[in-house]
Amino acid sequence: MSILLRIKEQLPQLKTAERKVAEQILKDPAAIIDYVITELAEKCGVSDPTIVRFCQKIGLKGFMELKLNLAGELPKPVQVHRSVNEDDSPARIMDAIFDGHQGALQSLKNQVDTEMFEKAVDWLCNAKRIEFYGFGACGCVATDAQYRFCRLGVACNAFLDVHQQFWSASLLDSNSVVIALSTNGATKNIIETSRLASKAGARVIGIIGRNKSPLHPLCDMAFSLPCQEPAPAIMRFSTRIVQLALLDALFVTTLLRNSQIKENLERVRESLSDIFFEN
Template identity: 30%
Template structure:
């Protein structure tokens, strides 16, 4: 990574894999970071209604040796952050503040997503796209629109990209991939059986696989050759919502803009496409 992933991002990235007791610790740290920094492990355990062993286990899951190291990292990150008047409240009776809360959350998602990029790996992915004969965007459920968007944008550039709203068709495309081709597997949890099966098929055919996910330690992330890690902040508003499409869409936009600036015939292809679309408008 271009920079070390923050404690906050580590928590959001691993949240879906935490046990209920560990989620209590995560929720407290997200909501009360300043207070937690001043606590001992026993004090934090009391506030979270969890055992000290749970807190130590949680710390290790997010990449810290123990609570002491976690506090040091949180304190350092807190000093670097600008003060923001943002809460997790969404209330129709407080519309202006709620809009600021949502905007702050979305901005933080995008900033965290882009800070996750490794420039060297991103350059390698872009070079692989340019060399590919076929590019597949594979996704399940509510991430399918992201796959369709990627296909549309890449086709605009004159790249041969495919996707489908039907998983059987996606799997059929994965069987057509060959060496130098590339698959983008997009998943919130990184645990979709269908998607993992497609990745395995693509790898058997020697295609390159890229995961777009917010779960850094998911089966999908471990199976793919590259990982573009997205950030999510929607746990702030509701703990059952684990994936925002905005961050993943921004990954597609980022790739599109780099490719547009690099591929010599991109402007011509996009201009021709826009002209054909314009003819259909009033």
């Protein structure tokens, strides 16, 4: 279990001096890494041995182990999108891209509105039909999402064709949920489709790579994703990663909420077994 969690749990059982240490650590865990034991002791108003005893009480060998453990489990400061240019080594470019994705996920973690998320899960659980709309790169995400969600046993569609989207959206009703995916919330077609779906009575959930956009007011609920990338559209990779992550979370939560759904999943899994060589 994580050190910070362990500290939190042990907190009530600690003596006054040791509790001061615990509170100081919980207040700013990242700072500890730069302290030497004496500095921390001073900050807490206790002595060195108290720090050591505290560390041992939470199951560590000593202060050094605390520092190393904290370094290991603390979220790294959110990486602002690092730009790359042609002089960079492949390894460097790779690193920059991966960092960008990680940073985007970290931002997502901090930004997602939990209540909104829960409401979205509610809608999805009760939906008789789920449609995923997106164009371009978001179309891929839509397809991927449909690929997951259709296993819930609910009717799912991911139409990438405008015409199909139009007639499908206009046939929806109040038991339908639409997931509208858009990087910038300004693509004409997705806006039109969302408007149609909304007019037909469906609940429209926007997953949009921006804070404000023409698409926002058309949605019944809109997740605005972190968008630190000031890059041209084709280079905005992280948005898609974040969209997928959010959809994953929605999917799993919806899945766990409903045991009937889990049975469906089991049946699907069995039917897949014969397309593999092994297993």
